[in-house]
Every structure is written in C-alpha cells, then in structure tokens.
Amino acid sequence: MNQEFDKYKLYKASVQSTENDVVFLRDTYRQLKGKKAESLAEDFCGTFSMCCDWVKLGDNHNAVGIDLDAEPIAYGKENYLSKLTPEQQAKIKIMEADVTKPGLPTADIIVATNFSYYLFKKRNELLAYFKSVHDRMGDDSMFLMDCFGGEQCYSPNEEETEHEGYRYFWDQDTYEPVTNEAQFYIHFQLDGEAKRERVFKYDWRVWTMPELIEILQDAGFSKTHVYWEQNDSDGEGNGEFKRVERANEDCESWIAYLVSEK
Ligand SMILES: C[S@@+](CC[C@H](N)C(=O)[O-])C[C@H]1O[C@@H](n2cnc3c(N)ncnc32)[C@H](O)[C@@H]1O
Numbered sequence: 001m002n003q004e005f006d007k008y009k010l011y012k013a014s015v016q017s018t019e020n021d022v023v024f025l026r027d028t029y030r031q032l033k034g035k036k037a038e039s040l041a042e043d044f045c046g047t048f049s050m051c052c053d054w055v056k057l058g059d060n061h062n063a064v065g066i067d068l069d070a071e072p073i074a075y076g077k078e079n080y081l082s083k084l085t086p087e088q089q090a091k092i093k094i095m096e097a098d099v100t101k102p103g104l105p106t107a108d109i110i111v112a113t114n115f116s117y118y119l120f121k122k123r124n125e126l127l128a129y130f131k132s133v134h135d136r137m138g139d140d141s142m143f144l145m146d147c148f149g150g151e152q153c154y155s156p157n158e159e160e161t162e163h164e165g166y167r168y169f170w171d172q173d174t175y176e177p178v179t180n181e182a183q184f185y186i187h188f189q190l191d192g193e194a195k196r197e198r199v200f201k202y203d204w205r206v207w208t209m210p211e212l213i214e215i216l217q218d219a220g221f222s223k224t225h226v227y228w229e230q231n232d233s234d235g236e237g238n239g240e241f242k243r244v245e246r247a248n249e250d251c252e253s254w255i256a257y258l259v260s261e262k
Contacts, residue, residue, distance in 0.1 A: 003192075007199050008079070013163060015168075025037070025109050028142070032225075032259070033140050035140070039108045041064050043099045045066055045067045045094070046067055046069075049080055065092070066094075100125075107136075107141065108140065109144065110143045111143075112144075113144070115148060117145060118207060119204060130215055133219075142259055147255070155172075167188070175206075180207070184201070185199075209256065213258070226256055227259060228247050228256050229255050
C-alpha cells in the first residue's frame with residue numbers, strides 16, 4: 001500500500017492540541033489580568049499551528065510566530081495559513097529568527113511550548129532566554145511554557161500510542177544523571193509499513209520545576225503560577241490544567257504549565 005508520509009501531519013495529530021491550548025491561554029490571561037488578550041507571540045513556533053488557532057479564536061486576535069527553521073515554517077504556510085480567511089491571514093506574521101536574539105516583538109501572551117526551551121542545557125543559557133522574554137514583555141504580558149517530569153523521565157523508556165492508521169512512539173533513548181541530559185526521538189509506523197525511526201530528534205536537558213521557577217525569578221519575573229494537569233477516571237492526564245500551589249501527587253509522568261508575570 002502506498003500511503004502518504006507527512007511527518008508534520010502525524011506530529012500534529014500525535015502531540016499537539018493547539019485548538020485547546022489557545023482557549024486555555026485566553027481564559028488564563030483573562031483570569032490573571034482581568035481583561036482580554038489580543039496579541040500572541042509563539043516562540044519556537046515550528047509550523048505555527050498555535051498562531052493560526054489564536055487568530056481563529058477571536059476577531060481582535062493577532063499573532064507572531066518565531067522559528068529559525070525554514071522547513072516547518074514553509075509547511076505551516078502551505079497547510080495551515082492557507083486554510084484561514086484572508087483577514088485572518090493578515091493578522092499573522094512569521095519571523096525566521098533566533099528567539100535568543102534581541103529585537104523580537106512584544107505580545108500580551110508569549111509562549112514556549114512542547115518543551116522547546118529544554119534545548120538550553122546550561123543555566124546561563126536558559127536564564128538569558130528568560131531575561132530576553134522578560135525584556136520583551138509589557139506590564140500586562142504573561143509568559144507561558146510547558147514542562148514535564150516524573151520518575152519515568154529519569155531512565156530510558158519508549159511509549160507507543162495507537163492511532164488510526166499509524167503508531168506513534170515517544171522514545172527516551174538516554175538519561176544522564178550528572179547533567180540531566182536526555183536524548184528523545186519520535187518514531188512513526190504507518191499501518192503495513194516498517195517503523196520510521198528518529199523522525200524528530202530532541203537533545204535536551206530535563207529541567208526540574210523548582211529549577212525553572214528559580215531561574216524565572218532570577219530573570220526578573222515577579223510571579224510564576226503552576227497549572228497542573230488533572231486526571232480522568234483512569235488516572236490518566238485529561239488535558240485540563242488547574243492552578244495549584246502543590247501538586248499533592250507524585251505521578252510516574254506529569255505535564256504542567258508555568259505561567260509567569262512581569
Ligand atoms: C520541539 S519543536 C516545537 C515546535 C512547536 N512549538 C510545537 O509545539 O510543536 C522546537 C522548534 O524550535 C525551533 N528552534 C530551536 N532553536 C531555536 C531558536 N534558538 N530560535 C528559534 N527557534 C528555534 C526548531 O526549529 C523547532 O521548530
């Protein structure tokens with residue numbers, strides 16, 4: 001059988017839910033700031049799916065996506081941007097740029113999702129990125145990033161998820177306790193085909209939540225709120241995030257959002 005292999009389509013179907021993410025962003029901003037957010041800056045935007053969902057969510061919304069790789073940007077333009085109305089398209093700006101460089105635009109909401117900032121392996125590199133985000137922010141801006149943890153990420157393991165027509169594999173290939181560095185891969189296998197290995201590769205440092213909160217403080221952020229993923233009846237993450245002071249559970253594997261204010 002000759003099937004199309006579209007790595008970004010499979011990636012989106014497996015790991016992204018930007019149509020839900022933007023609702024969380026809108027509601028969280030409203031709760032924290034008491035007003036409506038209009039502008040979104042998506043750092044490490046890849047195919048900038050979140051920018052597209054943000055402008056679809058509100059007539060006053062606009063978005064800027066920043067990524068240094070031309071390939072996912074071109075994919076997003078062809079496959080996501082082209083599906084928007086001309087008015088919506090005009091509200092999105094994409095910059096092929098390095099998020100660590102000065103001169104990036106401000107926004108009500110700045111996001112760094114899918115753990116992209118884990119590529120900064122040294123404390124001073126991560127601090128420099130957080131400082132540059134802080135510098136870009138207005139008094140009423142907020143900065144959202146996701147993070148993960150739990151005992152599962154401190155040893156190699158591979159998780160397989162069955163989808164219609166294909167399997168998705170999240171492979172933690174290595175874990176180094178001295179540095180917290182870990183090598184991750186995404187593999188895919190279309191039905192009836194061999195597994196395609198290492199379609200996406202991530203050479204990361206697994207940052208702990210207290211480290212992140214302290215580095216955010218050092219970068220100048222006055223507050224960081226933790227939004228912890230809630231569980232369904234089987235004890236699995238249900239995609240809903242609630243603001244907590246403490247998680248009060250020690251999951252094998254967890255995901256949370258950190259939302260920081262200037
Ligand atoms: C893990 S992917 C995440 C893509 C997207 N945010 C998502 O949620 O799927 C990381 C992205 O960060 C980009 N990237 C890596 N270093 C960067 C940098 N210094 N400045 C801008 N983009 C960068 C890569 O090109 C890649 O598209």
